[in-house]
Amino acid sequence: MADAPPVTQHPATDAVRHHDPEYRGFASDNYAGAHPEVLAALAVANGGHQIAYGEDDYTAHLQEVVRRHLGPRAEAFPVFNGTGANVVALQAVTERWGAVVCAKSAHINVDECGAPERVGGLKLLTVPTPDGKLTPELLDSEAWGFDDEHRAQPQVVSIAQTTELGTCYTPEEIRALSDRAHEHGMAVHLDGARLANAAATLDLPLSAFTTDAGVDILSFGGTKNGLVFGECVVVLDPERVRAMKHLRKLSMQLASKMRFVSVQFEALLAGDLWLRSARHANAMATRLAEAVRGIEGVTVVRPVQANQVFAVLPREVTERLQKRYRFYVWDEATGEVRWMCCFDTTEADVDAFAAAVAEEMATR
Numbered sequence: 001m002a003d004a005p006p007v008t009q010h011p012a013t014d015a016v017r018h019h020d021p022e023y024r025g026f027a028s029d030n031y032a033g034a035h036p037e038v039l040a041a042l043a044v045a046n047g048g049h050q051i052a053y054g055e056d057d058y059t060a061h062l063q064e065v066v067r068r069h070l071g072p073r074a075e076a077f078p079v080f081n082g083t084g085a086n087v088v089a090l091q092a093v094t095e096r097w098g099a100v101v102c103a104k105s106a107h108i109n110v111d112e113c114g115a116p117e118r119v120g121g122l123k124l125l126t127v128p129t130p131d132g133k134l135t136p137e138l139l140d141s142e143a144w145g146f147d148d149e150h151r152a153q154p155q156v157v158s159i160a161q162t163t164e165l166g167t168c169y170t171p172e173e174i175r176a177l178s179d180r181a182h183e184h185g186m187a188v189h190l191d192g193a194r195l196a197n198a199a200a201t202l203d204l205p206l207s208a209f210t211t212d213a214g215v216d217i218l219s220f221g222g223t224k225n226g227l228v229f230g231e232c233v234v235v236l237d238p239e240r241v242r243a244m245k246h247l248r249k250l251s252m253q254l255a256s257k258m259r260f261v262s263v264q265f266e267a268l269l270a271g272d273l274w275l276r277s278a279r280h281a282n283a284m285a286t287r288l289a290e291a292v293r294g295i296e297g298v299t300v301v302r303p304v305q306a307n308q309v310f311a312v313l314p315r316e317v318t319e320r321l322q323k324r325y326r327f328y329v330w331d332e333a334t335g336e337v338r339w340m341c342c343f344d345t346t347e348a349d350v351d352a353f354a355a356a357v358a359e360e361m362a363t364r
Ligand SMILES: Cc1ncc(COP(=O)(O)O)c(C=O)c1O
Pocket: 081, 082, 083, 084, 107, 108, 160, 163, 164, 191, 193, 194, 223
């Protein structure tokens, strides 16, 4: 890790800088700061009084911006975080006896502290997958027992785009899954914490693999794409969704000063910031994968389809590298690590990290 940075103070605030703004690791796209254009947008929305709890001018305008991307029926509900977005969205398409079919590796199953179960009161029916992706056949393995009072009723399938394993569904794959879910009378939820990265990979508009592919409700990620914080639940098919505004409040996701979440999304989506940032993060992951592929003893173990690289390398090398750069071991059993690139990862960061991997491998 870098030495402690000098403490600096901006003349306009009593806050002091406690970190090194030049340090960047490969742990998570949540480790990055906010994009300067997003910070500038926050200042634009500041000043004066605006109606609280979403009746402000920024949240109203956000609806138009979101509709440009996701179609005329889309309605955006800004929330604080991704877990909250998922829990609100899933409740809005289920009843008290409802269940959610998802991949075993899904964030809602692995990384949300049981919030869908405890806060949403929902049973998760999980399906093992080789690559984080569900298929109609895999959905069928848990979509049964309809009308059986002994079984929690499968009422929604939840997929992530991109998946937690860095893979990306094609629009056709999502369409096939949506068609099968709808045949079962189930809704389709898409966890789009990295939706922008998927659009960048597919080189398609956001609607191509959401609205037009049969997705009913979306958790639209902003934080990993450069916001200070904030995600949106976007209702795509209002006929399959109910009670959003009540569920958002009940689930503690209603921001009183909502203008500050909405304006950040406007900064992302009104122009091309969302895509520029995602393309850059993806390109950095591709660069990193290419650089480490040439190092003997390092294996990139999954396709690099977005901003993540998954690799296996000797454990002692991982431990030494982690003293220099932050990143996570993804699977303790296999020693698989995850390296994540962000909107602010530079080519120099990637090259220096790849050089560090080579160095540590050479001193085994
Ligand atoms: C696939 C996925 N969904 C949702 C989230 C949102 O999580 P959080 O509640 O930390 O904002 C994340 C964050 O890591 C994620 O990777």
